[in-house]
Amino acid sequence: MAVLLLAEINDGVLAMDATAKTVTAAQKLGEVTLLCAGAKVADAAAEAAGIAGVAKVLVAEDALYGHRLAEPVSSLLAKLGADYDHIVAPATTDAKNILPRVAALLDVMILSDVTGVVDGDTFERPIYAGNAIQTVKSLDPKKVITFRTSTFDAAGTGGSAPVESVESAEDPALSEWVEDKVATSDRPELTSAGVVVSGGRGVGSQEDFALIEKLADKLGAAVGASRAAVDSGFAPNDWQVGQTGKVVAPELYVAVGISGAIQHLAGMKDSKVIVAINKDEEAPIFQVADFGLVADLFEAVPELIEKL
Amino acid sequence: MKVLVPVKRVIDYNVKVRVKADGTGVDLANVKMSMNPFDEIAVEEAIRLKEAGKADEVIAVSIGVKQAQETLRTALAMGADRAILIVAADDVHQDIEPLSVAKILKGVIEAEEPGLVIAGKQAIDNDMNATGQMLAALTGWAQATFANKLDIDGDSAVVTREVDGGLQTIKVKLPAIVTADLRLNEPRYASLPNIMKAKKKPLDEKTPADYGVDVTPRLQVVKTSEPETRQAGEMVGSVDELVAKLKEKGIV
Ligand SMILES: Cc1cc2nc3c(=O)[nH]c(=O)nc-3n(C[C@H](O)[C@H](O)[C@H](O)COP(=O)(O)OP(=O)(O)OC[C@H]3O[C@@H](n4cnc5c(N)ncnc54)[C@H](O)[C@@H]3O)c2cc1C
Numbered sequence: 001m002a003v004l005l006l007a008e009i010n011d012g013v014l015a016m017d018a019t020a021k022t023v024t025a026a027q028k029l030g031e032v033t034l035l036c037a038g039a040k041v042a043d044a045a046a047e048a049a050g051i052a053g054v055a056k057v058l059v060a061e062d063a064l065y066g067h068r069l070a071e072p073v074s075s076l077l078a079k080l081g082a083d084y085d086h087i088v089a090p091a092t093t094d095a096k097n098i099l100p101r102v103a104a105l106l107d108v109m110i111l112s113d114v115t116g117v118v119d120g121d122t123f124e125r126p127i128y129a130g131n132a133i134q135t136v137k138s139l140d141p142k143k144v145i146t147f148r149t150s151t152f153d154a155a156g157t158g159g160s161a162p163v164e165s166v167e168s169a170e171d172p173a174l175s176e177w178v179e180d181k182v183a184t185s186d187r188p189e190l191t192s193a194g195v196v197v198s199g200g201r202g203v204g205s206q207e208d209f210a211l212i213e214k215l216a217d218k219l220g221a222a223v224g225a226s227r228a229a230v231d232s233g234f235a236p237n238d239w240q241v242g243q244t245g246k247v248v249a250p251e252l253y254v255a256v257g258i259s260g261a262i263q264h265l266a267g268m269k270d271s272k273v274i275v276a277i278n279k280d281e282e283a284p285i286f287q288v289a290d291f292g293l294v295a296d297l298f299e300a301v302p303e304l305i306e307k308l
Numbered sequence: 309m310k311v312l313v314p315v316k317r318v319i320d321y322n323v324k325v326r327v328k329a330d331g332t333g334v335d336l337a338n339v340k341m342s343m344n345p346f347d348e349i350a351v352e353e354a355i356r357l358k359e360a361g362k363a364d365e366v367i368a369v370s371i372g373v374k375q376a377q378e379t380l381r382t383a384l385a386m387g388a389d390r391a392i393l394i395v396a397a398d399d400v401h402q403d404i405e406p407l408s409v410a411k412i413l414k415g416v417i418e419a420e421e422p423g424l425v426i427a428g429k430q431a432i433d434n435d436m437n438a439t440g441q442m443l444a445a446l447t448g449w450a451q452a453t454f455a456n457k458l459d460i461d462g463d464s465a466v467v468t469r470e471v472d473g474g475l476q477t478i479k480v481k482l483p484a485i486v487t488a489d490l491r492l493n494e495p496r497y498a499s500l501p502n503i504m505k506a507k508k509k510p511l512d513e514k515t516p517a518d519y520g521v522d523v524t525p526r527l528q529v530v531k532t533s534e535p536e537t538r539q540a541g542e543m544v545g546s547v548d549e550l551v552a553k554l555k556e557k558g559i560v
Contacts, residue, residue: 010472010473067476067478069478070441070444070451070453071444071450071451074445092472093454093469093470093471093472094471094472096437096453097441097451097453097454098441099441100406100436100437100438100439100440100441100442100445101441101442101444101445101451102445103407103438103442103445104407104410104441104442104443104444104445104446105445107407108407108526109405109406109407109525109526109527110406110407110436110438110442111527112435112436112437112438113435122530125435126435126535127334127433127434127435127532128319128325128334128432128433128435129432129435130535131324131325131327131334131535132325132327132334132532132533132534132535133532133533133534133535134529134531134532135529135530135531135532135533136527136528136529136530137527137528137530138526138527138528139525139526139527139528140526172448172450174449174450174480174481174484175450175451175452175478175479175480175481176478176479177476177477177478178466178477178478178479179476179477180473180474180475180476180477181474181475181476181477182473182474182475183473183474195559219560227490230491231490231491236474237456237470237474237475237491238470238471238472238473238474243432243435244429244430244489244490246472251559252554252559252560262321262322262324263321269535269538272559273554273557273559274538274541275550275554286541286543288538288541289541290538290539290541290542291541291542291543291544291550291553291554292541292542292543292544293543293544293546293547293550294543295547300547303547304547304550304551307547307548307551308551308560
């Protein structure tokens with residue numbers, strides 16, 4: 001069976017980790033062809049061709065795909081998808097925007113955030129904020145899937161797949177890109193980081209969030225946040241970890257001033273080791289923490305930074 | 309312009325769900341149900357558009373069991389003008405898939421001809437995050453998902469979206485489908501007088517057959533299981549002890 005995988009590319013740069021993890025998941029289904037779509041994707045395609053296990057790389061280079069607007073990219077995927085049994089992508093915001101549209105164009109259901117492949121038709125996915133795992137068998141002729149990357153290991157490199165250009169599909173001309181507001185940072189990317197330090201409402205202010213960032217830098221970690229911290233303006237929206245933010249599963253997750261609501265746990269409870277620092281010994285976060293410290297974060301975190 | 313807002317009745321977000329022992333699903337008998345939180349945000353945004361003179365009428369629509377009319381009454385109490393209930397299931401455990409919901413909504417759109425649809429970005433039960441996008445595909449309309457800010461500007465809408473790297477602003481042609489993210493607004497509470505008034509607002513009842521839609525699922529649920537539980541952890545007494553534990557584990 002043949003699988004078409006939409007590579008994750010932002011501004012011409014291949015998101016290697018997300019794409020390579022999806023290749024691992026997709027290989028369980030059949031021969032994997034990667035699609036690199038964007039305004040300038042030659043470099044990304046060359047890099048993608050090196051992912052081990054990739055059979056072929058298709059390149060759709062066109063200004064039309066520049067900001068990966070849902071309408072033109074889904075038209076392209078639906079057209080190319082005619083030749084494939086599975087159309088897949090990592091469960092990023094980009095793919096969550098595009099793939100359900102592709103599925104409906106093909107009159108099939110979407111399988112979102114898949115965490116396990118049982119066979120070519122049967123998949124596992126979390127529901128109810130990760131409080132239940134559903135195994136579903138698709139009766140559709142084609143499967144359109146987004147994979148939760150945190151549950152798959154990244155495929156290796158060293159491959160040398162052939163790269164081929166494909167023609168653009170028709171432009172539905174329904175939307176246009178206006179502007180991006182992207183925060184740049186030297187820190188590791190949240191969903192692929194080995195260590196994540198997250199702050200919650202307990203941190204109290206945007207200024208004090210610097211303390212969380214300082215601890216993160218000491219550990220070479222990415223910074224995360226709870227919804228309360230984002231809503232209060234302590235941290236930007238793209239740092240949110242949880243049911244409706246990013247899902248992470250690092251080696252070490254440090255939750256500081258976070259109570260541990262169901263919706264937050266949904267995004268981090270598969271981390272290998274969880275550390276919680278909270279002044280309330282009753283906080284639900286302690287029920288999932290491997291190591292819990294009941295303390296005022298303004299005393300414990302500076303001390304931790306000093307002693308690491 | 310009319311604004312159509314699909315709302316879903318789901319388990320209340322504060323309830324800790326229980327997986328049924330026989331693996332057939334999650335136990336929804338006698339648990340508190342509420343409007344999906346993202347849909348409250350969608351309703352609020354539609355009402356604000358009406359208050360700003362950019363919409364003339366707000367229509368709330370829900371698909372599911374008969375009891376979803378409570379959810380519609382909540383939308384009416386918040387300020388929606390009228391409601392449509394499509395009874396598509398007789399058991400609360402039967403979740404209608406996004407593809408079927410999108411097909412029914414397309415039927416509603418053909419009948420009502422709204423200029424804008426505002427849906428929630430995902431339902432907190434099936435966590436699909438798909439209905440809005442699927443509806444946009446079926447209608448051939450533009451989509452603006454994960455909206456954090458919405459401005460109607462003549463025959464188009466300027467929408468700022470929450471994306472992985474930060475925020476992205478796009479401009480879509482109307483009619484369009486917008487899906488609400490958490491930070492689009494703060495939904496209002498319905499006041500008691502408005503709850504009373506909502507009881508008198510029109511609520512039509514329909515079936516999927518009225519729109520020629522077959523709601524047979526494409527995804528057959530084989531089983532539902534509990535996620536793996538984590539091993540109980542330990543409490544440490546000091547930062548020194550914490551650092552020692554992490555060193556022991558070899559992670560710092
Ligand atoms: C539809 C929906 C989706 C949601 N999605 C998400 C999501 O994706 N991610 C998410 O995180 N949340 C999400 N939420 C919100 C979630 O329900 C909680 O409200 C949120 O996670 C709480 O954040 P918090 O733990 O930072 O704040 P709180 O619950 O207020 O906890 C703050 C904690 O800080 C502690 N604290 C305070 N001061 C100190 C101090 N000096 N030292 C040490 N500890 C201190 C307190 O004891 C408390 O435990 C969602 C909610 C809804 C309804």
